[in-house]
Amino acid sequence: AQTIHQWPVAEIKAVGSPLSLGCTIKGKSSPNLYWYWQATGGTLQQLFYSITVGQVESVVQLNLSASRPKDDQFILSTEKLLLSHSGFYLCAWKDNTLYFGAGTRLSVL
Amino acid sequence: GDQVEQSPSALSLHEGTGSALRCNFTTTMRAVQWFRKNSRGSLINLFYLASGTKENGRLKSAFDSKERYSTLHIRDAQLEDSGTYFCAAEFNMGYKLTFGTGTSLLVDP
Numbered sequence: 001a002q003t004i005h006q007w008p009v010a011e012i013k014a015v016g017s018p019l020s021l022g023c024t025i026k027g028k029s030s031p032n033l034y035w036y037w038q039a040t041g042g043t044l045q046q047l048f049y050s051i052t053v054g055q056v057e058s059v060v061q062l063n064l065s066a067s068r069p070k071d072d073q074f075i076l077s078t079e080k081l082l083l084s085h086s087g088f089y090l091c092a093w094k095d096n097t098l099y100f101g102a103g104t105r106l107s108v109l
Numbered sequence: 110g111d112q113v114e115q116s117p118s119a120l121s122l123h124e125g126t127g128s129a130l131r132c133n134f135t136t137t138m139r140a141v142q143w144f145r146k147n148s149r150g151s152l153i154n155l156f157y158l159a160s161g162t163k164e165n166g167r168l169k170s171a172f173d174s175k176e177r178y179s180t181l182h183i184r185d186a187q188l189e190d191s192g193t194y195f196c197a198a199e200f201n202m203g204y205k206l207t208f209g210t211g212t213s214l215l216v217d218p
Contacts, residue, residue, distance in 0.1 A: 032204065044152075044195065044208040051204065059205055088150050097157040098142055098197065098206065103150055 002027040006091050006101035013081050013108050021076040021104050023091030031093040033074040035066055036100075039087040050074060081108045113198050115209025122216050127167075127184035130212045132196035134177040139199045141172045141179040142206075146193040155181070155194075186216045 003026045013019060025031050035047040037060075046059045048066035056066045063082060067075045074091055086108045091101040114133045122128055132141065140159040144152040156163050158172040158179065167186070172179040179196055196209040 034204075034206075038150075043210050044197075046205055046207075049204045057204070090151060094204075096140070096159075097154050098144075098152075099154065100144075100152045105150070 002031075002093070002099070004091060004093055004099060004101040006089075006104055008104055009102070010105040011107070013106065015083055015108055016080050019076075019078050019081050019085070019106070021089055021091075021106075023074040023076075023101055025072050025074075025093045028072075028093060028095070030071060031095070033068065034092040034094065034098070035074065035076050036090040036092060037062070037087050038090070039084075042087070044090070047076070048074075083108050113196060113207045113209045115196055115212060117212060118210065119213045120215070122183070122186045122190075122214065124186060124188060124216055124218050126186055127182065128186075129183070130181040130194055130196070130214075132179045132198065132209050134179075134198050137174055137177065137201060139174075139201045141170075141199065142197045143170055143179075143181050144195045144197065146195070146211075152195065183214070186214075188216050188218065190214060191216045 005024050007022050033050045036044050037047050038044045048056050050056045050068040053071050064078045089104045092098050112135045116131050142157045143155040147153050156170040162171040167184050169182040194212045197206045199206050
């Protein structure tokens, strides 16, 4: 069975500080991977997707970047956080159906 | 742009009754998925449809790509059905999914 793990569960960070969120998928070879973000009270927005190692496509520009260093790993990062980055980040993999991780709640202060 | 209009935004049902949620699409979509938000804020997949209807217990979903809409029917609503439900539409090209704004369902005794 496939499992998806996100880390950390929650983060409180200062404006201007760096951020790295991680996501791993086990039990699925070459998964299509996604990063989503939801601001408090907002709609879930697709940020990035990746269909293979080393390839990442941006969907929405939020001064964030993503990388796929391994087949089973997807990383979301920025060097300088903004207040507007606060929210709930979800990683997902897809094989027709979209399967989400448990999410990371980020508060930028 | 391509949009997903979900309605109603909020719905209140008495236990044992039923109703339907609806998503309208501004363009032809390849597939639709329905999700329910869990207690932590992540999304659990309910249905994936490329066409037609699917049923699972007291839930039933339909997707008409030509008429550009999908529905989620809940019958015999139970208290534990309370929560937030989302549709997400998959475009014909590419890897983008667009989410609706969600329906907050409250089932009361």
